[in-house]
Amino acid sequence: xxxxxxxxxxxxxxxxxxxxxxxxxxxxxxxxxxxxxxxxxxxxxxxxxxxxxxxxxxxxxxxxxxxxxxxxxxxxxxxxxxxxxxxxxxxxxxxxxxxxxxxxxxxxxxxxxxxxxxxxxxxxxxxxxxxxxxxxxxxxxxxxxxxxxxxxxxxxxxxxxxx
Amino acid sequence: xxxxxxxxxxxxxxxxxxxxxxxxxxxxxxxxxxxxxxxxxxxxxxxxxxxxxxxxxxxxxxxxxxxxxxxxxxxxxxxxxxxxxxxxxxxxxxxxxxxxxxxxxxxxxxxxxxxxxxxxxxxxxxxxxxxxxxxxxxxxxxxxxxxxxxxxxxxxxxxxxxxxxxxxxxxxxxxxxxxxxxxxxxxxxxxxxxxxxxxxxxxxxxxxxxxxxxxxxxxxxxxxxxxxxxxxxxxxxxxxxxxxxxxxxxxxxxxxxxxxxxxxxxxxxxxxxxxxxxxxxxxxxxxxxxxxxxxxxxxxxxxxxxxxxxxxxxxxxxxxxxxxxxxxxxxxxxxxxxxxxxxxxxxxxxxxxxxxxxxxxxxxxxxxxxxxxxxxxxxxxxxxxxxxxxxxxxxxxxxxxxxxxxxxxxxxxxxxxxxxxxxxxxxxxxxxxxxxxxxxxxxxxxxxxxxxxxxxxxxxxxxxxxxxxxxxxxxxxxxxxxxxxxxxxxxxxxxxxxxxxxxxxxxxxxxxxxxxxxxxxxxxxxxxxxxxxxxxxxxxxxxxxxxxxxxxxxxxxxxxxxxxxxxxxxxxxxxxxxxxxxxxxxxxxxxxxxxxxxxxxxxxxxxxxxxxxxxxxxxxxxxxxxxxxxxxxxxxxxxxxxxxxxxxxxxxxxxxxxxxxxxxxxxxxxxxxxxxxxxxxxxxxxxxxxxxxxxxxxxxxxxxxxxxxxxxxxxxxxxxxxxxxxxxxxxxxxxxxxxxxxxxxxxxxxxxxxxxxxxxxxxxxxxxxxxxxxxxxxxxxxxxxxxxxxxxxxxxx
Numbered sequence: 001x002x003x004x005x006x007x008x009x010x011x012x013x014x015x016x017x018x019x020x021x022x023x024x025x026x027x028x029x030x031x032x033x034x035x036x037x038x039x040x041x042x043x044x045x046x047x048x049x050x051x052x053x054x055x056x057x058x059x060x061x062x063x064x065x066x067x068x069x070x071x072x073x074x075x076x077x078x079x080x081x082x083x084x085x086x087x088x089x090x091x092x093x094x095x096x097x098x099x100x101x102x103x104x105x106x107x108x109x110x111x112x113x114x115x116x117x118x119x120x121x122x123x124x125x126x127x128x129x130x131x132x133x134x135x136x137x138x139x140x141x142x143x144x145x146x147x148x149x150x151x152x153x154x155x156x157x158x159x160x161x162x163x
Numbered sequence: 164x165x166x167x168x169x170x171x172x173x174x175x176x177x178x179x180x181x182x183x184x185x186x187x188x189x190x191x192x193x194x195x196x197x198x199x200x201x202x203x204x205x206x207x208x209x210x211x212x213x214x215x216x217x218x219x220x221x222x223x224x225x226x227x228x229x230x231x232x233x234x235x236x237x238x239x240x241x242x243x244x245x246x247x248x249x250x251x252x253x254x255x256x257x258x259x260x261x262x263x264x265x266x267x268x269x270x271x272x273x274x275x276x277x278x279x280x281x282x283x284x285x286x287x288x289x290x291x292x293x294x295x296x297x298x299x300x301x302x303x304x305x306x307x308x309x310x311x312x313x314x315x316x317x318x319x320x321x322x323x324x325x326x327x328x329x330x331x332x333x334x335x336x337x338x339x340x341x342x343x344x345x346x347x348x349x350x351x352x353x354x355x356x357x358x359x360x361x362x363x364x365x366x367x368x369x370x371x372x373x374x375x376x377x378x379x380x381x382x383x384x385x386x387x388x389x390x391x392x393x394x395x396x397x398x399x400x401x402x403x404x405x406x407x408x409x410x411x412x413x414x415x416x417x418x419x420x421x422x423x424x425x426x427x428x429x430x431x432x433x434x435x436x437x438x439x440x441x442x443x444x445x446x447x448x449x450x451x452x453x454x455x456x457x458x459x460x461x462x463x464x465x466x467x468x469x470x471x472x473x474x475x476x477x478x479x480x481x482x483x484x485x486x487x488x489x490x491x492x493x494x495x496x497x498x499x500x501x502x503x504x505x506x507x508x509x510x511x512x513x514x515x516x517x518x519x520x521x522x523x524x525x526x527x528x529x530x531x532x533x534x535x536x537x538x539x540x541x542x543x544x545x546x547x548x549x550x551x552x553x554x555x556x557x558x559x560x561x562x563x564x565x566x567x568x569x570x571x572x573x574x575x576x577x578x579x580x581x582x583x584x585x586x587x588x589x590x591x592x593x594x595x596x597x598x599x600x601x602x603x604x605x606x607x608x609x610x611x612x613x614x615x616x617x618x619x620x621x622x623x624x625x626x627x628x629x630x631x632x633x634x635x636x637x638x639x640x641x642x643x644x645x646x647x648x649x650x651x652x653x654x655x656x657x658x659x660x661x662x663x664x665x666x667x668x669x670x671x672x673x674x675x676x677x678x679x680x681x682x683x684x685x686x687x688x689x690x691x692x693x694x695x696x697x698x699x700x701x702x703x704x705x706x707x708x709x710x711x712x713x714x715x716x717x718x719x720x721x722x723x724x725x726x727x728x729x730x731x732x733x734x735x736x737x738x739x740x741x742x743x744x745x746x747x748x749x750x751x752x753x754x755x756x757x758x759x760x761x762x763x764x765x766x767x768x769x770x771x772x773x774x775x776x777x778x779x780x781x782x783x784x785x786x787x788x789x790x791x792x793x794x795x796x797x798x799x800x801x802x803x804x805x806x807x808x809x810x811x812x813x814x815x816x817x818x819x820x821x822x823x824x825x826x827x828x829x830x831x832x833x834x835x836x837x838x839x840x841x842x843x844x845x846x847x848x849x850x851x852x853x854x855x856x857x858x859x860x861x862x863x864x865x866x867x868x869x870x871x872x873x874x875x876x877x878x879x880x881x882x883x884x885x886x887x888x889x890x891x892x893x894x895x896x897x898x899x900x901x902x903x904x905x906x907x908x909x910x911x912x913x914x915x916x917x918x919x920x921x922x923x924x925x926x927x928x929x930x931x932x933x934x935x936x937x938x939x940x941x942x943x944x945x946x947x948x949x950x951x952x953x954x955x956x957x958x959x960x
Contacts, residue, residue, distance in 0.1 A: 162596030
């Protein structure tokens with residue numbers, strides 16, 4: 001496994017984690033409706049990225065598992081939703097939301113840098129398949145970053161002043 | 164003349180057929196109170212309709228200080244004398260005995276009558292205390308789509324530069340925010356491209372999620388008159404219901420709710436595949452076509468057929484209809500705006516016109532419709548939170564210009580982020596950071612999604628709620644202070660319809676009791692708050708409608724919505740379309756006849772947003788994408804709806820309107836003919852779906868979603884299988900419980916069941932994408948059903 005393989009693995013794991021984190025934030029902040037719905041929408045991109053990275057892995061000598069299985073919403077999810085609803089009336093929850101958005105942003109930034117490394121290398125080595133993958137996926141990672149940044153921008157003035 | 168016809172039975176009245184390119188013939192509609200003739204009328208006072216977005220011009224008949232009827236204005240460009248049922252009968256609500264005539268304040272948990280000084284003192288002292296303790300982010304304003312331009316502009320100035328809050332929105336968020344957003348995305352700025360006259364010239368008319376026959380009856384009359392004339396236009400209808408529009412359509416597509424983007428992408432795919440684009444137009448006037456072509460390459464009719472559950476052959480036929488059109492007029496409304504991926508879908512209709520080069524010419528009309536009569540003014544005056552005059556909050560020069568007009572410092576106008584939309588304001592109130600909400604002319608306790616949640620937010624002790632309205636609405640019953648307002652016919656002001664036509668509506672009679680014009684209430688608040696400009700002068704120096712109009716004219720100068728060529732005097736002669744300037748003294752029929760000036764980076768109202776996340780595009784990105792100011796073609800990928808049918812909730816719920824009512828029935832429910840025509844809520848499903856669920860027409864059923872439930876009488880009608888439709892108008896003011904469902908029983912408001920979800924671009928709530936189940940409560944005509952009905956309506960045997 002060369003550096004490309006190592007980076008593919010790091011990015012694959014990063015996209016898997018980001019999908020999981022986005023869905024967890026969506027659930028935790030169910031009372032922040034836009035965060036809930038859009039986080040769920042953009043988690044789908046990370047899921048697709050992980051799957052496509054896994055499909056390309058063998059070409060670079062790595063076996064990657066692809067996205068995680070999601071179990072159907074169970075008792076634990078229901079409990080988390082209830083907790084989210086109870087917390088949704090408290091102002092401190094606003095700070096928790098900003099923390100979560102910041103962490104999502106940093107995770108997406110990490111993935112973005114890995115896409116950058118792969119895209120650059122793909123161009124240098126004329127690796128068409130890898131370049132196509134990065135060209136398709138990297139813009140969506142940048143949109144995840146832009147979105148988390150926008151939400152922080154919009155919500156901070158209200159949530160920081162009011163606590 | 165059509166005198167006192169029964170327009171409940173026939174909402175569209177008699178036909179006056181006409182041929183393409185001919186002027187629409189006049190038909191003057193009139194309705195006067197029983198026993199009153201035209202000779203008895205002492206004065207006719209010019210106005211226009213306030214009960215839908217069409218802007219039908221009329222004269223109000225006055226006798227002995229009372230409104231006694233209405234007559235359509237034959238000379239007006241919008242309606243040529245016609246009026247719809249809500250206009251003919253709705254004026255009677257002005258005289259209702261239960262109008263608010265004195266201010267109310269909450270004492271020991273109960274609302275009691277008081278005087279204006281006491282009520283306004285409470286509002287002002289609470290505002291001051293909150294500004295001192297918590298800052299402007301603790302105060303929000305939620306206004307309407309039914310006030311006048313002068314009132315919105317005054318509210319906009321006092322909120323933006325007086326209170327300095329970013330929390331200002333109108334209920335236009337629920338009806339027309341997506342129209343504004345779609346226009347900003349494609350053309351850089353709000354502003355309706357087309358004109359109603361395009362109906363006269365079109366050879367093809369496409370209605371996307373627009374039940375024009377019920378929401379804009381007079382415009383539909385115009386279409387019917389074309390259909391009955393020589394060389395009629397061909398009609399495409401996209402609607403899951405078999406509406407009166409669908410019945411007249413050459414092609415009716417009834418997609419699954421929530422799949423508009425997939426359907427539109429397939430239509431665009433077909434038009435591109437068959438080479439029916441206007442390459443010269445695209446090159447001259449647009450950017451972004453290649454991305455669209457690449458984005459819809461995989462969106463074949465067969466692909467969309469799977470998602471939308473519409474036969475691929477029908478999609479191909481529809482694409483042929485659109486692709487062969489030489490003069491295509493399209494309209495878009497709530498079936499798109501209130502559904503999943505609202506803005507993304509509305510933008511694809513813009514794209515349809517752009518790739519076919521069908522804009523700015525007679526018959527090539529594109530109309531992103533409005534839902535409410537004065538929604539356009541909410542938008543242009545910035546009462547929806549935007550900066551007035553379609554100015555761009557991300558453009559420092561626009562902010563500086565506004566600061567100069569208001570004589571304030573630029574940093575005194577909040578522009579650190581997009582304005583806070585209504586749904587987010589309610590969220591801030593729920594979460595505790597917003598502590599005062601001033602609601603004028605709207606009824607969120609019936610009109611917003613998930614009413615159990617909305618009621619619990621409004622009822623919070625920590626939230627100070629001011630409601631300014633005509634009646635003790637469901638929302639007013641939850642208020643801390645209630646301010647009695649004057650309405651249409653009792654005050655003077657201008658307003659603008661869905662095709663940019665400005666009308667003047669003059670005061671015909673005095674308001675009841677101590678009720679005051681909304682303008683006077685806002686001016687009183689501004690004076691008591693003593694808002695000042697940077698030189699110590701009054702921030703709001705005007706004191707009457709004419710003064711407010713003049714101030715607005717100055718603010719609009721040089722912007723797309725330029726009013727500088729208008730005056731009250733000029734408007735008395737009939738409606739005029741903005742922009743109206745010295746150079747265009749008769750107004751402007753169509754925008755974008757020659758390019759897209761408003762999209763220039765220096766002029767545009769918005770740099771656009773991400774079509775999935777709603778994140779704003781940066782100024783630098785926009786400038787590099789669109790340096791010369793062309794129309795922007797934006798592709799959108801289809802995303803599955805956020806809530807879909809499941810084994811537990813096997814149906815899709817959509818809410819909507821009926822021809823007899825407006826909004827939450829505060830007026831139409833008090834007009835006897837309109838109320839009698841549709842007195843109570845119902846639910847619609849198809850006969851096949853009813854049979855599958857073991858239900859029959861007339862049964863009392865319960866519609867349940869994860870949020871709540873409502874009970875309604877079942878109507879089996881032609882509608883997609885798997886879909887249940889419920890009109891959203893019905894609340895509780897005319898039931899014993901007053902503002903909520905009866906104890907222990909489901910209510911009748913559709914919004915008990917709707918989901919809290921909104922379009923990430925326009926922030927418009929989605930009322931047409933929820934999962935539901937329908938179950939039997941009682942069979943038609945049984946004792947149980949009658950008993951339940953009586954309990955709901957408060958009747959006793």
